[in-house]
Amino acid sequence: MHGTRILNEADRLMTVCNSCRYCEGLCAVFPAMEMRRAFSDGDLNYLANLCHACGACYVDCQFSPPHEFNVNVPKTLAVARAESYAAYAWPQALSGAFTRNGLVISVIAALSMAAFILGFAALNDHSALFGVHTGAGAFYKLMPHNAMAALFSAAFLYAILALGMSLRAFWRDIGTPIGGRAEGGSIFQAIRDAGELRYLHGGGVGCYNEDDKPTDRRKVFHHLTFYGFLLCFAATSVATLYHYLLGREAPYPVWDLPVVLGTLGGIGLIVGPIGLFLAKTRRDPALLDENRYGMDVGFIAMLFLTGLTGMLLLILRGTVAMGPLLALHLGAVFALFITMPYGKFVHGIYRFAALVRYAQERRPAA
Amino acid sequence: MALTSSHRADGMSSKYDVLVIGGGNAALCAAIAARRGGASVLVLEGAPKFYRGGNTRHTRNMRCAHDAATEILTGPYTEEEFWEDLLRVTGGQTDEVLARHMIRESKDILNWIVEQGVRWQPSLGGTLSLGRTNSFFLGGGRAMLNALYLTAEQLGVNVAYDAEVTDLVIEDGMFLAARLKRPINGETEIRATSLVAAAGGFEANIEWLKQYWGEAADNFLIRGTPYNRGSILKMLLDKGVQEVGDPTQCHAVAIDARAPKFDGGIITRHDSVVFGIVVNKHAQRFYDEGEDLWPKRYAIWGRLVAAQPDQIAYIIFDSTVVTSFMPTLFPPIAARTVAELAGKLELEPAALENTITEFNAAVRPGTFDHTVLDDCVTEGITPPKTHWARKIETPPYLAYPVRPGITFTYLGTRVTKEARMLMADGKPSGNMFAAGEIMAGNVLGKGYAAGMGMTIGSVFGRIAGREAAKHARN
Numbered sequence: 042m043h044g045t046r047i048l049n050e051a052d053r054l055m056t057v058c059n060s061c062r063y064c065e066g067l068c069a070v071f072p073a074m075e076m077r078r079a080f081s082d083g084d085l086n087y088l089a090n091l092c093h094a095c096g097a098c099y100v101d102c103q104f105s106p107p108h109e110f111n112v113n114v115p116k117t118l119a120v121a122r123a124e125s126y127a128a129y130a131w132p133q134a135l136s137g138a139f140t141r142n143g144l145v146i147s148v149i150a151a152l153s154m155a156a157f158i159l160g161f162a163a164l165n166d167h168s169a170l171f172g173v174h175t176g177a178g179a180f181y182k183l184m185p186h187n188a189m190a191a192l193f194s195a196a197f198l199y200a201i202l203a204l205g206m207s208l209r210a211f212w213r214d215i216g217t218p219i220g221g222r223a224e225g226g227s228i229f230q231a232i233r234d235a236g237e238l239r240y241l242h243g244g245g246v247g248c249y250n251e252d253d254k255p256t257d258r259r260k261v262f263h264h265l266t267f268y269g270f271l272l273c274f275a276a277t278s279v280a281t282l283y284h285y286l287l288g289r290e291a292p293y294p295v296w297d298l299p300v301v302l303g304t305l306g307g308i309g310l311i312v313g314p315i316g317l318f319l320a321k322t323r324r325d326p327a328l329l330d331e332n333r334y335g336m337d338v339g340f341i342a343m344l345f346l347t348g349l350t351g352m353l354l355l356i357l358r359g360t361v362a363m364g365p366l367l368a369l370h371l372g373a374v375f376a377l378f379i380t381m382p383y384g385k386f387v388h389g390i391y392r393f394a395a396l397v398r399y400a401q402e403r404r405p406a407a
Numbered sequence: 408m409a410l411t412s413s414h415r416a417d418g419m420s421s422k423y424d425v426l427v428i429g430g431g432n433a434a435l436c437a438a439i440a441a442r443r444g445g446a447s448v449l450v451l452e453g454a455p456k457f458y459r460g461g462n463t464r465h466t467r468n469m470r471c472a473h474d475a476a477t478e479i480l481t482g483p484y485t486e487e488e489f490w491e492d493l494l495r496v497t498g499g500q501t502d503e504v505l506a507r508h509m510i511r512e513s514k515d516i517l518n519w520i521v522e523q524g525v526r527w528q529p530s531l532g533g534t535l536s537l538g539r540t541n542s543f544f545l546g547g548g549r550a551m552l553n554a555l556y557l558t559a560e561q562l563g564v565n566v567a568y569d570a571e572v573t574d575l576v577i578e579d580g581m582f583l584a585a586r587l588k589r590p591i592n593g594e595t596e597i598r599a600t601s602l603v604a605a606a607g608g609f610e611a612n613i614e615w616l617k618q619y620w621g622e623a624a625d626n627f628l629i630r631g632t633p634y635n636r637g638s639i640l641k642m643l644l645d646k647g648v649q650e651v652g653d654p655t656q657c658h659a660v661a662i663d664a665r666a667p668k669f670d671g672g673i674i675t676r677h678d679s680v681v682f683g684i685v686v687n688k689h690a691q692r693f694y695d696e697g698e699d700l701w702p703k704r705y706a707i708w709g710r711l712v713a714a715q716p717d718q719i720a721y722i723i724f725d726s727t728v729v730t731s732f733m734p735t736l737f738p739p740i741a742a743r744t745v746a747e748l749a750g751k752l753e754l755e756p757a758a759l760e761n762t763i764t765e766f767n768a769a770v771r772p773g774t775f776d777h778t779v780l781d782d783c784v785t786e787g788i789t790p791p792k793t794h795w796a797r798k799i800e801t802p803p804y805l806a807y808p809v810r811p812g813i814t815f816t817y818l819g820t821r822v823t824k825e826a827r828m829l830m831a832d833g834k835p836s837g838n839m840f841a842a843g844e845i846m847a848g849n850v851l852g853k854g855y856a857a858g859m860g861m862t863i864g865s866v867f868g869r870i871a872g873r874e875a876a877k878h879a880r881n
Contacts (some may be wrong), residue, residue, distance in 0.1 A: 060674040060736040063547030066528035101546035103464045
């Protein structure tokens with residue numbers, strides 16, 4: 042018996058699947074399963090986070106419902122995965138944030154954006170907030186650079202700490218790799234597998250949605266979102282280097298690297314989340330953990346909001362809207378940072394770790 | 408592609424060029440080949456959509472001849488070698504002309520089936536012995552079916568589910584129409600220029616099985632869906648089509664007695680016989696558990712158990728061999744002592760203790776190797792265990808209850824090389840073709856080798872579809 046009802050169900054399914062093995066060519070979950078004859082809580086959480094939810098094993102399974110064996114691996118692992126997020130959350134006192142995650146994320150985002158608006162209004166006079174500011178340092182007329190840097194560094198470092206502690210709990214729980222050996226090559230393999238979403242492919246044809254016709258939509262939109270996020274992160278990093286190393290202050294001209302990176306990333310963060318949201322509505326409900334709809338949509342919305350406010354800020358930065366938009370953008374980014382350890386963002390962390398573990402296990406022992 | 412039949416606005420026509428009855432591999436290959444041959448095609452699948460495809464649902468590979476290794480096959484498997492394997496498993500009960508034709512055509516099927524959307528993968532874990540000869544479907548038989556249905560529908564083949572056929576109108580060896588239990592778009596009679604019957608055998612028809620097996624058939628478990636009732640086969644034979652294959656025979660393996668009555672598929676199988684002993688409900692051994700290697704032994708234990716009282720038997724082994732075979736769907740029944748195990752199995756404890764004591768005393772020392780016919784044997788007991796004999800003495804003691812699991816039946820319709828049915832008077836039918844399990848008995852008079860059912864289905868399905876379309880065009 043396991044710690045939770047869903048892990049008991051996952052164990053039952055892995056026992057069924059391990060006596061069948063027809064799906065072993067579809068993704069990483071089934072080969073990893075085949076390396077085990079019995080499943081601990083940690084094993085099941087590892088498999089749950091290794092699953093990319095493409096849905097192929099459900100469509101291909103002769104025992105999926107209405108068959109009495111009632112095999113629904115994507116849904117069961119989706120629920121187990123979501124429950125694992127709460128189980129590994131740090132500090133544990135905040136794990137409750139996962140239960141009504143959509144609401145929690147919305148409230149924090151709203152509060153954060155309101156705080157920046159009110160803060161700007163309180164600390165600046167009316168003419169500054171709605172004034173037209175241009176040239177280097179324009180943003181810092183509304184919020185001093187040092188204050189901005191200190192606040193966001195604190196939020197970012199907190200997110201890194203919380204995510205790191207959560208990851209540590211996950212890594213400890215999934216135990217030692219079976220068979221293989223731990224070394225650097227596995228990390229590079231996992232970076233490749235995660236970077237190309239190797240296992241979000243239904244065995245090569247794409248994800249399964251509302252019918253039997255697989256598509257690659259989710260993969261494409263996830264790439265747009267993920268690489269958009271990375272480009273935005275790179276834009277911020279480059280800008281930080283400009284500021285401290287070169288003494289060049291934002292805003293930068295449109296041809297400059299931070300703006301180019303940010304623009305490309307921003308487009309990704311607008312188009313990607315919209316596509317992911319639409320793709321979500323087209324999925325067969327049988328495959329989904331409907332209780333985590335809020336968590337999924339909350340995270341997609343946060344990314345979209347970050348991208349949208351950033352792009353609007355770029356377009357309208359020479360107008361009176363710059364002040365309020367800067368407040369909204371900073372509010373969105375702040376909320377994104379502090380909710381990262383308590384929302385859907387963590388899926389990337391655990392899945393990456395699971396891919397590292399999988400790469401270790403598939404590596405022939407020395 | 409212009410449809411020659413009178414099409415209705417809703418896409419369903421009451422008169423088709425080719426009517427395919429059945430919904431598995433053979434039926435879909437026929438439908439696709441006929442459609443590609445220019446015919447309008449309707450597929451009538453008697454099962455609901457989820458259960459579509461008959462036994463194909465539970466398959467996982469196909470045996471095709473090939474002259475060189477491929478991406479997923481480890482080496483060549485020549486036509487001659489395929490033929491020798493077929494000759495061996497059937498003991499010569501095969502139609503050589505038909506069989507050689509099938510084997511020759513199977514080479515092209517390896518590529519043709521991929522063009523229909525089916526994807527291959529290397530042999531699955533635990534099936535290394537098939538890595539050279541058999542191509543495995545990525546995702547298994549249902550994935551294969553999904554691909555074939557998707558291709559058929561994209562080509563414009565009409566498919567109806569829950570479409571039970573109650574009667575076939577046949578005159579002078581010519582198919583005229585099929586009558587339906589429930590109307591499809593208001594029609595209860597479907598006319599077509601050609602018929603492809605690809606509706607499988609009668610393994611799920613317990614009443615029919617009882618004709619040959621008596622009340623014992625009540626204790627049989629059926630590995631496929633409850634829809635394999637053989638009703639089309641029966642109609643065809645009743646209306647003058649020549650039969651082929653032994654009606655009393657079916658392919659049976661030992662499966663877990665706790666499996667559902669129908670559709671437990673492959674996962675209820677047990678291949679642990681060689682690691683212990685098998686006793687009947689009187690706790691007596693009844694056959695040499697060490698006679699042969701997989702897969703030959705796999706296919707004999709179903710009928711051995713069927714011959715035992717109440718059609719039940721128990722594989723008994725001990726804790727030393729638990730990890731020697733694939734994990735099982737149902738856990739073994741475990742006990743600290745033999746007597747306790749007997750109690751759990753509702754066997755006479757003294758009888759089971761006696762059987763195991765006698766067996767252990769008869770085991771001679773040897774070097775155990777389950778991958779070859781090793782030298783671990785018993786002496787002085789009947790039946791002997793001629794390989795892999797080791798004492799059962801390390802608790803916990805474990806057991807799997809097993810019953811006969813019926814896979815398929817051999818009775819079918821006789822066909823020509825063109826998959827055209829032959830009538831009882833020896834004349835070929837004008838417009839009736841058959842493919843798949845319903846005519847497998849032509850090639851496979853008895854026995855089985857992994858993947859042959861799918862070869863028969865795809866090869867003759869494609870031929871039947873092609874020929875049926877050709878007939879419809881002329």
